[in-house]
Amino acid sequence: MIRDSVRSFAKDKILPYARDWDRAGAFPRDLLKEMGKLGFLGVPVPEEYGGAGLDYIAEAIVFEEVGYADSSVRTTLSVQMSLVELTILRYAPEELKKAYLPKLCSGEWIGCFGLTEPAAGSDPGGMKTRPTRTEGGYVLNGSKMWIS
Structure with missing residues (x-):
């Protein structure tokens, strides 16, 4: 059932426009909200946090x-x-799960991931970015590039 739903959505809402998005260097932000409404953005996330x-x-x-x-x-x-x-x-405490996951699963928010560093590339063992615990939490120092 999920395969048929996603296949139909991709055929109708993605495939006809993909080349134009690529050429324009644009990303269809509203598409993620549509996918969120259908449950496609939080497939493995429990329902209690807004997932499928x-x-x-x-x-x-x-x-x-x-x-x-x-x-x-x-x-x-x-x-x-x-x-x-x-x-x-x-890994997050419960209050962050409740605050972040529903917005990510709905497409209201888009998450990102930063691994690549100027001196290390995509080798996590060579990363220089480090967190330092402070009285109020953490300070994160370092440089990232090509955020996904």
Whole structure:
């Protein structure tokens, strides 16, 4: 069922416009809100946080079907769900889960991920960016480039 829903959406709402988005260097922000309404942005996130509460197979099916229509949109979904939402789900305190996940799953917010550094590339072992615990929380120092 999820495959059919995503395939139909990708065929109608992504595939006809992907080339134009690429040529214009534009990203269809409103598309994410549409996908959020359909549950495609929070596939593996529990319903209590605004997600669909499905498994990783369903997440992979969403990636596969959207990727058929446009790899850029698929990459955005992958970062949003796998790198942002699931990291928050696993490591954040409950109040941050409740504050962030519903907005990410709905498409109201777009998450991002910063790994690449000028001197380390995409090698996490060579990263120079470091958090320092302070009295009020943390200070994060370093440089990132090519944020996904």
